[in-house]
Amino acid sequence: MKDEYQLLRIPGPTPIPPSVQQAMMKPMIGHRDHTTKALLKRIKPSLRHIFGTKEDVMIVAGSGTAGLEAAVVNTISPGDEVLVIVTGSFGERFAKICESYNMNVHRYEYDWGKAFLPEEIKSYLKKHPSIKAVFATYCETSTGVLNPVRELASVVREVSDALIIVDGVSAIGATPMMMDDWGIDICVTGSQKALMLPPGLTFIAVSQKAWNRIEKNHHSRFYLDLRRYRTNLIEDSTPFTPALSLLFGLEQSLNLLKLEGLENVYNRHQMMKKMTRAAFKALGIPLLTNDTDASPTVTAIQPRDFNPDQFRNIVKEEFGLILAGGQNHLKGKIFRIGHLGYCTPQDVLQTISCIEIGIQRIGKNIPLGDGVRAAQELYIKEG
Structure with a gap:
């Protein structure tokens, strides 16, 4: 399975x-x-x-x-x-x-x-x-x-x-x-x-x-x-x-x-962007872009204290979660989460939960649930 x-x-x-x-x-x-x-x-x-x-x-x-x-x-x-x-x-x-x-x-x-x-x-x-x-x-x-x-x-x-x-x-x-x-x-x-x-x-x-x-x-x-x-x-x-x-x-x-209606489609993507960004802010892990420039379809994360590619391998092996790496000079420096198309806020919550465990597995001590909670609160507030 x-x-x-x-x-x-x-x-x-x-x-x-x-x-x-x-x-x-x-x-x-x-x-x-x-x-x-x-x-x-x-x-x-x-x-x-x-x-x-x-x-x-x-x-x-x-x-x-x-x-x-x-x-x-x-x-x-x-x-x-x-x-x-x-x-x-x-x-x-x-x-x-x-x-x-x-x-x-x-x-x-x-x-x-x-x-x-x-x-x-x-x-x-x-x-x-x-x-x-x-x-x-x-x-x-x-x-x-x-x-x-x-x-x-x-x-x-x-x-x-x-x-x-x-x-x-x-x-x-x-x-x-x-x-x-x-x-x-x-x-x-x-x-x-x-x-x-x-x-x-x-x-x-x-x-x-x-x-x-x-x-x-x-x-x-x-x-x-x-x-x-x-x-x-x-x-x-x-x-x-x-x-x-x-x-x-x-x-x-x-x-x-x-x-669904295009306006609802656009709003869903904005919601998933905000939930994802809120989660990493709560976890204290830097984002590559600021809130103004951020895309509703993909979020880039730039960790300072763990290897993004090793982390991606961990969550892929443990959960089957496939995240994107960096390209060109950002290779090995960032990882990217796609939240577009056939994707919903509940998918984001699942993804963040798996990511939190993956971060723990790689050796970074974070309070489990803080990212998920931030995404949940954002969803309740704006959804």
Whole structure:
């Protein structure tokens, strides 16, 4: 029994609801069949709602990184100037994608664990008027930071005609995204995060301004050519074979989000963030981010007096609890707890309880129950 039990609390892939798993077990259908067209037609309105856009959202069989690369290759040409805001590992990934296509990349880097400051970006753009796109990460998964992309879009619009392109992979579906109202041009997410699916789908929403840029861009692309997806989606189809089983699951996950109500979904994630942070404050274990910058989907913890990776091994062995480690220069220095998607406050209470025992096991003396009590009190007060 112990060998088969797993408590997955990483920021993706995330647990999958049973009803979504059942939906993905439906018999295979023809991808050019009218049944697939009807499925895509049913899915489209819900995706638009989650992204906060009137535009159809492209569905591409691929990881979230495929969506990020599609955003780059469809809008920018080699030699073009772009600004990439780096607040962690996934901002760094955006920069590497742009560099791989020989773009002139300006990196604006922040200390990992801090959100970017829109006014600083505004000042930088004034000094570099040739920049054609600004790339930003909504939730920086590697640090547990939620960046102010709404405010970023506002200041960019004041001083530049650059496109605003956002990695929303560990944010969309768990925290608000009003793409049209905020003035964001391209937003990308993946299936394995708040949308409660296995990895394998990326979703890309594009503004009219960005479409105009895409139509004029002569950069070579084939599978990731968003023009193909747009043309086919008008006819409720895809240019290439879709991941049909994932689409079955997607429809059900979208139904679950609709049934709960997006505002309630967002409030649940805020509650889980606050409970998690309250627990570690009560235990006297430092958090990587401050309360203002903290993401509702993942919390990064930076212990001073025990080894995070040894601790993660202990709770995995004893409880089947899987936590994420640090990335790049934070490897071995932090651990991260994912609380997004198919996750509830009661899951947080279970996770904190296991963590307290794990901390004791590694040799740090803490009063058992203080973290759980703080999370409980937060829930009672605000829930």
